[in-house]
Amino acid sequence: MDTKVIKSKFPIFKNKIKGKPLIYLDSANSSQKPKTVIDRISKFYSKEFSNIGRSVHSLAVTATNRFEETRDLLKNFINAKSTEEIIFTKNATEAINLVAATYGEKFINKGDEILITELEHHANYVPWHFVRQRKGAIIKFAECNDKGEVDIDKIKKLITNKTKIIAITHLSNVTGAIMPIKKIVDLASEKKIPVLVDGCQGAPHLKIDMQELGCDFYAISCHKMYGPTGVGVLYAKKKWLDVLPPYQGGGGMIEEVKKDNITFPGSPTKYEAGTLQTAEVVGFSESIRFIEGVGIKNIIQHEKEILEYGLEKIKKNNSIRIIGDPKNRGSIISFTIKGIHPHDIATILDEEGVAIRAGHHCCQILHEKMGIAASARASLGIYNSKEDIDVLSDAIKKCNKVFNN
């Protein structure tokens, strides 16, 4: 893959950071946007804008069609059975909150168990914490091993007759561990336990096929998929959407409104209250087209190469500890440098034009487990090259130099 060509499609790379070319290694946080996405949003506002679904005038018809086209595209992209299974949310966080709130309200009671892992992002823990508080439920954490992965046996052991849902990440945003979702779904379905997958890091970096994975819920963050901010997606099997209560209430999600009662339509309408992120969803259609244009297989292959190159190169630096060493790993390298705090690393790297993230990456439980308060994280996107890794590696050496170690 020619990353020069790819980079040229992302306007951000025309900019210099502190006089140096931008080496963007923070895609797990949020990815950059190709010109086609940016221009689609401008074009939508300039030529097609109207509120959707609510008016019969021409602009509204066009806007509605563009919006629903994205739902169609996405349905095919993730191989959902129907567009009714695709709900647009504000972000992946809202998608998980939606499930926790509605499923929690209807199916989780005092003493019931919610099974998550020590790898989870706060987005896949805090919403369940609220259910715990509200319902008196119990949260069980499947343990993460030294390699930064969760063994499926650890999950198996924690499943009981009280387990009401398993909520698990597809790809850890700290260790890069890829979880064996299909196997976990098989395990869970023996006991008819639904599985929610936090697909924030899965969707941009793996082939995601809902029929193959078989999970009940899958949360997506569009801004990590080269898409606009302000949109997330909840995929949910129709059988759940048919029985779960609505989440937020407002215009567009009602059927009949009386003073003493309100009835609701089916999905996705039931879950899309108020004015939607029209321009953002329309813009996102170009992200899907972009990913499909490059080809998800090519993306996987390319990122694998860069990841391996990066791991090898960085491991050579003796002062570095890489967080986790999962067998099955996605495009993330979290690390610490002896004697240098991750925040200081990030600052020094930034002087070299290298953008990484430092902190707990919304995974305090995992960091505590690893015995650290914070780490530095380099995460890959489709635009990264081996040269980017070389710059990163040199910048890390600079950290050692500044700190005289």
Add this chain to the structure above:
Amino acid sequence: MDTKVIKSKFPIFKNKIKGKPLIYLDSANSSQKPKTVIDRISKFYSKEFSNIGRSVHSLAVTATNRFEETRDLLKNFINAKSTEEIIFTKNATEAINLVAATYGEKFINKGDEILITELEHHANYVPWHFVRQRKGAIIKFAECNDKGEVDIDKIKKLITNKTKIIAITHLSNVTGAIMPIKKIVDLASEKKIPVLVDGCQGAPHLKIDMQELGCDFYAISCHKMYGPTGVGVLYAKKKWLDVLPPYQGGGGMIEEVKKDNITFPGSPTKYEAGTLQTAEVVGFSESIRFIEGVGIKNIIQHEKEILEYGLEKIKKNNSIRIIGDPKNRGSIISFTIKGIHPHDIATILDEEGVAIRAGHHCCQILHEKMGIAASARASLGIYNSKEDIDVLSDAIKKCNKVFNN
């Protein structure tokens, strides 16, 4: 005000609808966007994009600053006491859901009363319906009179010792009635009852000063203020944000995360979970600048002129019934034509390039009260002129002609 100049700032007006100039009279649904807003979003994605608040690299610092600048601007625009009182949400609907869910959870119990009016948009009823269901609370509807306004006495009469909140629209999106918020707040504060104002139609068309209004909560829809889709705002008095529980859980809104407990920071952080609508919020800063550039006083004056001109002109048509005749009225004209269904009106008007909305405008209760299932609605924005009204009026005559009445 020279609407030609104003229109030239909105790229959408360069487009033809069915070969005719676009006459956009659907701003109460969603307003069009000036070029400065559209370009700001493009520029942000092209030159400054990064996830905010979470990284220390240069892009993240810039993005965070741009984002928080908007909060500052908005704080001044609505005269809030501090930026801690400004929470960014997905839309106004989410803002009201946030209050209903958190205030409802903490302060509303079985038998308690929620006081709303028959004018309310579904966004200011359905969330309270959920509280009613969950808590066994009672919703009381202050009656709307023939003029399409709610007399303050009707509200006064319904206040009891069980009233826990008053939730009320600032400007009806059907009749245009402007409610006397300050007086209602005075009434409510005697009994220490908080007042939530649905400011969706207030914010784009009225001077909104939180210190003057004195309300406890105010919900805003940015896409109706010439801003991007995907952003709403909840203004809330700090004293409430200090005591209300969090709403959605996830990254960014936590303080310390342990397996058995989680603590949360103060507002607005507590209420902004997950990746925010970065580009949209940054784009919204240009909407505020645009409104301030034209001047809210000028906007009010201009829209008043057009409204009066429109009302007079449309009233001349004997087959028309205008819905409501409030003393204090904002820039909305809802109407029906004898013998012609609103949907048919909208279709015929669209052939003339005139975009209006037909339906119940998310106000079924109000429409039922008025004895109709639907109405046609022409709503004004800063870009509308008397000529637009002339085209509307001719197009309405065309409806009469098509239907031979």
Add this chain to the structure above:
Amino acid sequence: MDIKELYQEIVLDHGKNPRNKKKCEGFNKDAKGHNPLCGDKVHVYLKLDDDNKVKDISFEGEGCAISMASASIMTETIKGKEFNVAKKILEHFINMLKEGSKISINSLSEDENTTMMSLSGVKRFPMRVKCATLAWHTFIQAAEGKKETVKTEK
């Protein structure tokens, strides 16, 4: 194209003076339809005999000219026809609304065909297709004895 192609005389006539707008006597099936977006409502009453023939059909409701005309035309057209034929007609009707194709069903008289075709202008107005099909879907619902209200959503 002129807006008159959507609002043809036949459509306006049926819209203003809908035929069979009542509860027909002796109906043995009925169903409700609802378009929450615009508030169109229809209630179809049906007398289906043992051979699945539409002995009588009528409707009540309120809505736009297109939905009322379509309901009225439907009742006129399928009264006396087999349920299967009615289904076939609906298929052709939907194709006409969506693809612009002609209706060609042997069991339709020339008059009936002309009347049905008067709704062909809807094709250019995709947001109005639901108005034109609501009564038909409700009729199918009634005939098949399903209980839920037919809903045309976003």
Add this chain to the structure above:
Amino acid sequence: MDIKELYQEIVLDHGKNPRNKKKCEGFNKDAKGHNPLCGDKVHVYLKLDDDNKVKDISFEGEGCAISMASASIMTETIKGKEFNVAKKILEHFINMLKEGSKISINSLSEDENTTMMSLSGVKRFPMRVKCATLAWHTFIQAAEGKKETVKTEK
């Protein structure tokens, strides 16, 4: 500018070998500070005498070089000074970090001044200002006897 202006020798030295990093004996006030974004934590122990003089001060915690150095430098600088003087120093310190102004306080020795000024490089790194001020805010919190953890948010 070189990154070395941020990480000056004095800063690195205090970062690696922080002074007064312990629980000082006989402290009568203490407070905790926390930066949830990066996990920096600090716990300040303070012995304030009846005349509001800082008899002793120390800290415990973990965090980046800037936050540790700043905490260490703070304890060295304000030990033995009046609380009011300490507050004045903090004011100048914050102005230095935000506006780039010099610190000019009579009661600071030349050495103390140089040491404080070693953190002036932070100005160019707005995201790091919180790191440099966390310990100071926590000290104020302790001195004023407030109970809540100091939090530096977004």
